[in-house]
Each structure stands twice: as structure tokens, then as C-alpha cells.
Amino acid sequence: MPTLQVAEASNAAFSPTYIPIAVFAGGTSGVGQAMAEAFARQTNGLAHIILIGRNAEVAQTILASFPKPAPSEGDGWAHEFVQCEATSMKAVRAVCAALRTRLERINFLVLTASGPKANSMVECGETPEGLDNHLAMRYTSPELDTSTSRVTCTQKSYSPLLARAREYGQPAHVMTILGAGLGFKIPSDDLGLAAARAGTVKMLQGAVISTAAMKGMMRGAAYNDGLVAWFAAQHPDIAFTHIYPGQVATAGKLFYPGWLLTPLAWIVGYLRHVIPQDECAQYMLHALLDAEHGVFIRDNHGDVLSSHVFPPDHQARFADDSRVGFLDGVPMKxxxxxxxxxxxxIDYTERALSTI
Ligand SMILES: NC(=O)c1ccc[n+]([C@@H]2O[C@H](COP(=O)([O-])OP(=O)(O)OC[C@H]3O[C@@H](n4cnc5c(N)ncnc54)[C@H](OP(=O)(O)O)[C@@H]3O)[C@@H](O)[C@H]2O)c1
Known part of the structure; x- marks a missing residue:
């Protein structure tokens, strides 16, 4: 486990000879914001940094705080905000398509968007596009890659840009920050949680924990394992990481168990070891800068719990092996x-996204 000092020292050694292009989807607060700020400081602003979120005002304040390189230090850098409602796959696709037309490549894609609906242990429901509220934010929007928001981003729009970075001999890394290593499993039925939502007891909804909401939270974490594994198989030359940030003092730090159990959340929050977002960002950045290709499952200090590199000629073949915790025949902690x-x-995801 690296100490904070080790992580910081390793980040301080990052000194690219190219202008890195880094996208932080969820970069307007919390861990994503702190990572973008640390990245800007480390590159002295000589980077193309894109924050994606909804709050333009907050984004502009964050961007204004980034160091600005002197003209003599070179050009090609930019610091910008792109607005996007991440639970809408149509919106995510539009943003991804626009970025694809104007960006030459992407080196780092960090997916951290979260929010009260995604963290609610009480409320479950559907987005206007018919996706589960929890999964839309935590999984499906990856045309930046594969979670409902995370899948949509990565899949079509960003893959060519990441691939181009590799063609230039530069890093290309997609990192989704959620719940790696927490032991949640990908089930084989009710993947979109429609049955779970239908079975939710409406009485006292909003006051007590809902099993469908709990499932939504846990499934999002599990599905992100599947997301990084599947993308790594499709793109063996690119790095894909699912990482757990630990308990971090951000707006999203509290889970939402409903008013009846809110005091319990306070007690749990108090008892857990909660770290500042800047400290978490150093560990996350350390992991972001430390992967060449393959799939990585990492803990809150950036330590690799397990990893696998697919051979370059690997034709993704997720099929018959039903051993949980095995990927391509390899045990994965x-x-x-x-x-x-x-x-x-993936079959469920492609079908669900094809109707939107
Ligand atoms: N903090 C923790 O203790 C903790 C623990 C375990 C896992 N995690 C996971 O780690 C990741 C980062 O957590 P965090 O605490 O840093 O999250 P956070 O502070 O809640 O981050 C929120 C970010 O998501 C964006 N966002 C929220 N709703 C959005 C929407 N509908 N459309 C577009 N963007 C939206 C926000 O942007 P706008 O406000 O501009 O919309 C903001 O940039 C999340 O995946 C979270 O689930 C966190």
C-alpha cells in the first residue's frame, strides 16, 4: 500500500513530453474535481483538461483556478467545461459525438459522476429513457465507455480517440471510480432491475431502505467490473481500471437511507475513516498514471487487487465460463x-441502449 507521500512523489514524476488530454466526467465536484485540479497543477496547466458535469458556474471557478502556462511554454493546452446530463444516454451520446469530431485523441478518461439518486438507498425509479436511475448514472453512460453513463461514453465515442493516443505511443487509460473490490456480483437475471423495482413496497417509500435501490447501488459497482473487463478485451492496447475511492469527504460521501434512518448514516459516517478529496485524488491519480494496458481492479490506495492483459489478437469471448471471479480463465481478486x-x-446493455 503506498503512503500518501509515495503516491504524491510518484505523481510528481509525471512529466509528459506531449500535451496530455484528460476528460473528467464528474469533474465539477468531489474526487473528480480534486483529480482534475491535481492534474492541472502537476502539468502546470500545460494540458487539455475537460470537465464534464451540469454546473457551469462551479466549473468556471474550478477552471479559473488552474495554472496557466506562459506563451513560451508552448501551446495546444486548453481548460474547458462541457455540460451534460449524465443520466440521459442521448445527451451523453451527443457530447461524445461532439468531442469525437474535435479532439484528436484522449489520454485519460475518468468517470466519477454520482449524485443523490445514484446513492439513494430509499428511492428507485426510471429515467425518462427507461433506464434504472442508479444504473443510468453508475453504469450505462460510457459512450465515454460502458456504465449506463459510463458504458455509453467509452463504447463508440471515445474508443477511437483512446486508440489514437496509443498509436502515438502515449498512454490511454479509462478509469471508473465506484466500488471495485467490494464483493458485489454480476447476476444473470433482471439486469435492468425492472422486476426489483416492480416488487418494491411503496408503503413508507422515502423513509426506509428499498431493496431495489440497494440492488441498484450494488449492481452499479458489480457492472463496472464487467464494463472494464469487456472493454479491455475489445481494446487490449488500452488500460481500463475500476477503482474504489474509499470513504471521501465529498458531497456524495453520504449514502441516503431515508429520513427514518438518517441518524444511522451520521453515526456510520462518523465511525468510518473519511479522508479529504484532495488526499483521495492523489491515490486515484497515482493509479491513473500507472497502467499501460489491460484491466485493473484497484482499491482505495490504488493498489492492484487483480489485473489481466489480453493478448493483442484476443477475440473477446465471454461465453461459457461461469466461475465467479475468473476472467479469461484467470482468477481475479x-x-x-x-x-x-x-x-x-453486455448483451443486456446493448439491447437496452439500442432502444434509446
Ligand atoms: N465519496 C465517497 O465516500 C464515495 C464512496 C464510495 C464510492 N464513491 C464513488 O466515487 C465516485 C466519486 O464520488 P464523489 O463523492 O466524488 O462524487 P460527487 O462529489 O457526488 O460527484 C458528483 C459529480 O457528479 C456530477 N453529476 C452529478 N449528477 C450528475 C448528472 N445528473 N449529470 C452529470 N453530472 C452529474 C456532478 O456534477 P454537477 O454537479 O456539475 O452536475 C459532480 O461533478 C462516484 O462514482 C461515487 O459513487 C464515493
């Missing part, structure tokens, strides 16, 4: 998928 359940998840 902290990994919640099996090849069979990841295949089922």
Missing part, C-alpha cells in the same frame, strides 16, 4: 464477474 455473466451483461 475482487472481481465480481464471470465470463458468462459479463457476456449476459
Amino acid at each position: 475482487g472481481y465480481g464477474g464471470s465470463d458468462a455473466t459479463v457476456a449476459g451483461l
Whole structure:
């Protein structure tokens, strides 16, 4: 486990000979903001940094705080905000398509968007596009890659840009920050949680924990394992990481158990070891800068719980192996998928996204 000083020292050694292009989806607060700020400081602003979120005012304040390189230090740098409602796959696709037309490449894509609906242990529901509220934010929007928001981003729009970075001999790394290594499994049925939502007891909804909401939270974490595994198989030359940030003092730090149990959340929050977002960002950045290619499951200090590199000629074959915790025949610590359940998840995801 690296200490904070080790992580900071390793980050301080990052001195690219190219202008890195880094996208932080969820970069307007919390861990994503702190990572973007640390990245800007480390590059002395000589980077193309894109914050994605909804709050333009906050974004402009963050961007204004970044160091600005002198003209003699070179050009090609930019610090910008792109507005996007991440639970809408149509909106995510539009943003990704626009970025694809004007960006030459992407070196780092960090997915951290979160929010009260995604963290609610009480409320479950559907987005206007018919996706589960929790999964839309935590999984599906990856046309930046594969979570409902995370899947949509990565899949079509960003892959060519990441691939181009590799063609230039530069790093290309997608990092989704959620719940790696927490032991949640990818199931084989009710992947969109429609049955779970239908079975939710409406009485006292908003006051007590809902099983469908709990499932939404846990599934999001598990599905992100499947997401990084599947993308790594499709793109063996690119790095894909699912990482757990630990308990971090951000707006999203509290889970939402409903008013009846809110005092319990306060007690749990008090008892847990909660670290500042700047400290978490150093560990996350350390992991972001420390991967060449393959799939990585990492803990809150950036330590690799497990990893796998697919051979370059690997044709993704998620099929029959139903052993949970195995990927491509390799045991993976902290990994919640099996090849069979990841295949089922991707099949479900492609079908769900094809109707939007
Ligand atoms: N903090 C913790 O203790 C903790 C623990 C375990 C896991 N995690 C996970 O780690 C990641 C980062 O957590 P965090 O605490 O830093 O999150 P956070 O502070 O809640 O981050 C919120 C970010 O998500 C964006 N966002 C929220 N709703 C959005 C929407 N509908 N559309 C677009 N963007 C939206 C926000 O931007 P706008 O406000 O501009 O919309 C902001 O940039 C999340 O995946 C979280 O689930 C956190």
C-alpha cells in the first residue's frame, strides 16, 4: 500500500513530453474535481483538461483556478467545461459525438459522476429513457465507455480517440471510480432491475431502505467490473481500471437511507475513516498514471487487487465460463464477474441502449 507521500512523489514524476488530454466526467465536484485540479497543477496547466458535469458556474471557478502556462511554454493546452446530463444516454451520446469530431485523441478518461439518486438507498425509479436511475448514472453512460453513463461514453465515442493516443505511443487509460473490490456480483437475471423495482413496497417509500435501490447501488459497482473487463478485451492496447475511492469527504460521501434512518448514516459516517478529496485524488491519480494496458481492479490506495492483459489478437469471448471471479480463465481478486455473466451483461446493455 503506498503512503500518501509515495503516491504524491510518484505523481510528481509525471512529466509528459506531449500535451496530455484528460476528460473528467464528474469533474465539477468531489474526487473528480480534486483529480482534475491535481492534474492541472502537476502539468502546470500545460494540458487539455475537460470537465464534464451540469454546473457551469462551479466549473468556471474550478477552471479559473488552474495554472496557466506562459506563451513560451508552448501551446495546444486548453481548460474547458462541457455540460451534460449524465443520466440521459442521448445527451451523453451527443457530447461524445461532439468531442469525437474535435479532439484528436484522449489520454485519460475518468468517470466519477454520482449524485443523490445514484446513492439513494430509499428511492428507485426510471429515467425518462427507461433506464434504472442508479444504473443510468453508475453504469450505462460510457459512450465515454460502458456504465449506463459510463458504458455509453467509452463504447463508440471515445474508443477511437483512446486508440489514437496509443498509436502515438502515449498512454490511454479509462478509469471508473465506484466500488471495485467490494464483493458485489454480476447476476444473470433482471439486469435492468425492472422486476426489483416492480416488487418494491411503496408503503413508507422515502423513509426506509428499498431493496431495489440497494440492488441498484450494488449492481452499479458489480457492472463496472464487467464494463472494464469487456472493454479491455475489445481494446487490449488500452488500460481500463475500476477503482474504489474509499470513504471521501465529498458531497456524495453520504449514502441516503431515508429520513427514518438518517441518524444511522451520521453515526456510520462518523465511525468510518473519511479522508479529504484532495488526499483521495492523489491515490486515484497515482493509479491513473500507472497502467499501460489491460484491466485493473484497484482499491482505495490504488493498489492492484487483480489485473489481466489480453493478448493483442484476443477475440473477446465471454461465453461459457461461469466461475465467479475468473476472467479469461484467470482468477481475479475482487472481481465480481464471470465470463458468462459479463457476456449476459453486455448483451443486456446493448439491447437496452439500442432502444434509446
Ligand atoms: N465519496 C465517497 O465516500 C464515495 C464512496 C464510495 C464510492 N464513491 C464513488 O466515487 C465516485 C466519486 O464520488 P464523489 O463523492 O466524488 O462524487 P460527487 O462529489 O457526488 O460527484 C458528483 C459529480 O457528479 C456530477 N453529476 C452529478 N449528477 C450528475 C448528472 N445528473 N449529470 C452529470 N453530472 C452529474 C456532478 O456534477 P454537477 O454537479 O456539475 O452536475 C459532480 O461533478 C462516484 O462514482 C461515487 O459513487 C464515493
